Amino acid sequence: MNAIEVKNLYKSYGDFKLENVSFNVEKGTIMGLIGENGAGKTTIIKAILSMIKYEGDIKVLGGEINEEIKQDIGVVFDDAFLSNYLTIKEIGRVLSGIYRNWDEEYFNYIVEKFNLPQDKILNKYSKGMKVKAKIACALASRPKLLILDEPTSGLDPVIRDEILEIFYEFIEDEEHTILISSHITSDLEKIADYITFIDNGKILLSKEKDELLENYGILKCSEDELKEVDSSFVERVKREKYSVEALINNKDSFKIKYPNAIVDRVSLDEIMVFYIKGVVL
Numbered sequence: 081m082n083a084i085e086v087k088n089l090y091k092s093y094g095d096f097k098l099e100n101v102s103f104n105v106e107k108g109t110i111m112g113l114i115g116e117n118g119a120g121k122t123t124i125i126k127a128i129l130s131m132i133k134y135e136g137d138i139k140v141l142g143g144e145i146n147e148e149i150k151q152d153i154g155v156v157f158d159d160a161f162l163s164n165y166l167t168i169k170e171i172g173r174v175l176s177g178i179y180r181n182w183d184e185e186y187f188n189y190i191v192e193k194f195n196l197p198q199d200k201i202l203n204k205y206s207k208g209m210k211v212k213a214k215i216a217c218a219l220a221s222r223p224k225l226l227i228l229d230e231p232t233s234g235l236d237p238v239i240r241d242e243i244l245e246i247f248y249e250f251i252e253d254e255e256h257t258i259l260i261s262s263h264i265t266s267d268l269e270k271i272a273d274y275i276t277f278i279d280n281g282k283i284l285l286s287k288e289k290d291e292l293l294e295n296y297g298i299l300k301c302s303e304d305e306l307k308e309v310d311s312s313f314v315e316r317v318k319r320e321k322y323s324v325e326a327l328i329n330n331k332d333s334f335k336i337k338y339p340n341a342i343v344d345r346v347s348l349d350e351i352m353v354f355y356i357k358g359v360v361l
């Protein structure tokens with residue numbers, strides 16, 4: 081079953097267009113939405129949450145979004161939604177009156193796990209503490225689906241790891257699903273099950289992360305050597321002054337066909353750069 085289904089999403093802002101955006105997020109998985117600044121990640125998330133008008137079909141937790149379904153969604157956005165002049169406990173008390181499934185005990189557990197100061201107002205929190213406070217609030221509403229827009233950008237690696245750990249705990253239960261947008265691809269490399277890669281409003285790929293990292297590879301070769309390669313293996317090519325690099329699919333079959341070729345492992349970052357900067361053969 082899918083927790084999110086996006087079909088033929090279309091939205092335009094002047095020159096920018098989200099076009100033919102379709103992807104599913106399977107229940108019990110973590111989907112990472114990656115792409116450059118301005119690629120359209122936030123716009124997709126806003127459409128999913130029905131915060132903007134759009135064309136296309138979007139289903140969330142089995143239906144079109146409504147107030148009932150919203151109770152089962154936890155949201156973490158970059159912009160402020162918590163009062164800066166309350167302490168974390170006071171915010172918890174306010175939210176307990178808003179969310180049907182608010183879990184006080186779980187809230188206290190996360191606040192302690194994240195070492196959030198309980199006597200300071202949020203205005204005195206660091207950026208990392210504020211993000212952790214938002215995540216604590218989103219999770220304590222006991223959502224089935226957690227949607228986060230760039231939660232870890234600008235945070236140090238220790239805080240990012242603490243946050244990823246709490247996401248692991250959340251996802252252990254197979255009923256829970258996460259959609260997370262980020263351009264810190266190393267975080268998504270750690271936690272995402274699936275990756276949807278968006279560039280300039282279009283989906284370039286939406287695949288299982290392990291499949292991407294295991295099937296793709298980087299072939300370093302000369303221009304003449306590239307000419308000998310079956311082009312169906314070649315996704316994109318990047319040319320430097322003295323060398324050529326090709327993003328290869330089906331790495332294992334490629335190695336059988338070309339046993340002497342050297343194919344390196346590829347990261348999500350490198351795949352992103354190949355798709356954006358590289359050319360089709």
Ligand SMILES: Nc1ncnc2c1ncn2[C@@H]1O[C@H](COP(=O)(O)OP(=O)(O)OP(=O)(O)O)[C@@H](O)[C@H]1O
Nearest residue numbers: 093096115116117118119120121122123124230263
């Ligand atoms: N309310 C709006 N009015 C006009 N243009 C908008 C609006 N919201 C977004 N855009 C434009 O839509 C495009 C996509 O923006 P979006 O915020 O979805 O990208 P993003 O991938 O989330 O980027 P970032 O990683 O920088 O947050 C950008 O060109 C942006 O300027």
